[in-house]
Amino acid sequence: MEAHSHTTPPAGGPALGSLPVEPLLTAEFDVDPGAVYERLRGTYGPVAPVGLLGVPVWLVLGYTEVTEVLRNETLWRRDIRYWRARAEGRLPRDWPLLAGYEVRQTMFMDDEEHLGSRRTHHSALSPFQDARSPEGWELRVAVARYADELVGMLAAESGAVGFADLGAQYTRPLLLMVTTKLFGCPVELGDELVMDLWRMLDGGPDSGPATARALGAFTRLAAHRRARPGDDLTSYMLLADPRLSDEQLGRELFMNAVYLNDITGNMVLNTLLEVLRGNATVRRSLSAGQLGETVNRAALANPPVANMCFRFAARDVRLGEVWVRAGDAVSPSAAAAHRDLLALGSSHLVGSAVSTRAHLGWGAGPHQCPSAARELGGLIVTTAVGRVLDHFVRAELTLPPDQLPWRSGPVVRGLRLLPVRYELGAGVTAAPRRTTPSLNSATSATTATSATEHEPRGLLAILRKLMFVGR
Template identity: 75%
Template sequence: MESHAFAAAPAGSPRIESLPVEPLLTSEFDADPGSVYQRLRRTHGPVAPIGLMGVPVWLVLDYREVLEVLRSESVWRRDVRHWRARAEGRLPKDWPLLAGYEVRQTMFFDDDEHRAARRTYHSAMRPFQDGHTPEGWELRAAVARYADELIAMLAAESGTTGFTDLMAQYTRPLLLMVTTKLFGCPVELGDEMVMDLWRMLDGGPDAGAATARASAAMTRLAAHRRAMPGDDLTSYLLLSDPTLSDEQLGRELFMNAVYLNDITGNMVCNTLLEVLRGNATVRRSLSAGMIGETVNRAALVSPPVANMCFRFAARDVRLGNYWVRAGDIVSPSVAAAHQDLLAIGTSHIVDSTISTRAHLAWGAGPHQCPSAARELAGMIVTTAVGRVFEHFTKAELTLPPDQLPWRSGPVVRGLRLLPVRYELSDRSPVRRPVPVPRRGDVVALAPAPHTSDRQAHGLLSALRRLMFGARRSH
């Protein structure tokens, strides 16, 4: 890549507004994004002009260019106010992606404001980062316990052999339970918030209203924890930065809830899928007991954040075969960059059991997923995946992999469902599950020593309706 620092684009080099653009979000992209990236790369090189719901955007496709954009914060800005088309009022009215980018929170801060927010996250998340602190240890134990309880509930509902959707009946409820624990949600707020996050992630007709309610609930949670601090992320964020208003903390919590549920959930299911579809190197690392490596390999093939959040050029800059103008919008595509990396290919990345940490699934540069969040999410994913293969002797996809339904948006690529036929291991303790709680049951699932455990059991019984009641028809 040629980079001409501080040079202005030469007269006559095309502006994105003057180029024909191919809309990205098509049914072909839904089914097979890889072939779309390849075609764009063949036509345009490492950077391609595309249309996103009627707005022209530069899609960055090659590994080297994606890394360059992610790393260089002086050239590639996050604050939406740098976007020229927005400043000049040229965006279509109600462009659906704009509202999210207008929300002022860490992901869209630059410079000092961003560095201060990162410091707040760093100290607030540190207690949960590993199992060496009481909070970290308790959270780890809770994740494993919730996973076991969900599999026990599955055994009670559907038998020790049967069919399940590992997205709706395992991954999603697991992460919602983890969210209430990590965020310190009181029961009266937790249940409804979790139901609304479920509706939001489901993307059904009530998703818009549910999103607004969930986001308002985060502000109430912030106010609650300001008044009654506990050993949870919300309280620790306030401890790190007492100047955070309830509204600002609510916005941060909401963004974290999306990462913790949607993105982490996709990483769990994408990893399970790579194992189930028989990806040889992924399976090899799993049988070698290298589960962290299994997750890395799956992230390389199928990163949960497929295309990173937008960046805006601070000045004219040459990228790939084009000149990107100051104020242009770019979307760095991690999925395309991984495809490029695998093609450069180097069979040692794909074939060996040596680490594949070159993946960009956690991002890179100053906005990379904070290290404590990476540790935390990595622990959740490895526990969730590990418990499935510990309890099940058999798990087979009930649909051919190329017929699985995907949710392909401008940012995230995740499965809508992960249907499997399973058989529980003879040795699995969940073969003899304790009775499953139903809504209104007086008897708890098991004696629960901590308030938070009783809370999780209550939540589990509320979630049961969503997990086994209306089986979705996506």
């Protein structure tokens, strides 16, 4: 990385450090982040100074400005060595978000190094993305089977009619099962991993030890798969780039685990929530059989990565109505930018019949979610949501939507719980979970999968009927 100068501040506009910033992570933000974004926008325009656990950063709120930051990598750098406050030793040593930013992996690389690392991810993920390859097929079957097993477990534990938390009893274990399989973990990953990832992302007081624990686990996994390669992502990353050290591969797996568990989980739960609380456009797209479009609409209403990780200005630059100085940190907010899109929705951009693909749920520009990862994430989300809609004939929220408990951190806004009262369809068999995946059991689940593709059952069938009656 070239050293860069932090001199020659522009004449106009105050420096970030000299502004009285309001803390972002308040009780109000927890309950209603949209109101906070709108107030900041009303005061400062599309780019606002905020305090993140005591450190001032620019929060980018406008759709135009967010896409500019995401797309222009020459001006907006990812390498945290560009961060002036860090370079000058002005960050508190125990600043809880630093642990995550110090994990040097693809997201925090620029230029050739970044491109090379992205290629490694892409090439290692590709076999799983393609349904025609053995790995891709097996993974698809496994995701559906794990989902069915978890619903079967629910039936065994709580009965065909009862109460469930679709976070703790369905989404989180499902994604841990998928991660265990995809990464080739010799032992099943447990919920304590997800809690450590939450601590790191949300900047809890113990984010340092939590990050170290998770990194340690993935570094050991890297060493294990180097010694015993298999048909898994870890081994394929080593095949794609044999020069990867165990430590670097551990860091890359750690970041993938964040996306695969927390971010994918948010997308599953947010989509289920939008369906359950009766968002009319979401239900309409669902009734038309477009689960992918339902996911897009949910991502627009509630993006799984609310505020993306920092970019650093390569030089002094005007953004919105402020001057961002070289080395300042900016966080592009997909959640705030989507409010621009939703406001435009009343005209032509996001009408009920128009594609919602302009959402930033997958990011944008050179660091956007790699296409193979996107396909994989999309597949997992649609399968996870589809199996719930398939197996449940009734599911209602047991809390009013405005009382649901959210984790509103600097990066994600995700549901802690999704409590529902449910009734399962007659076809669900109560079953304890199988812990050893086998190709034979995968094959029997295949029959159920293809049957549902043709003939909607459960909640999905009911939703379709409702929409038909409503016309």
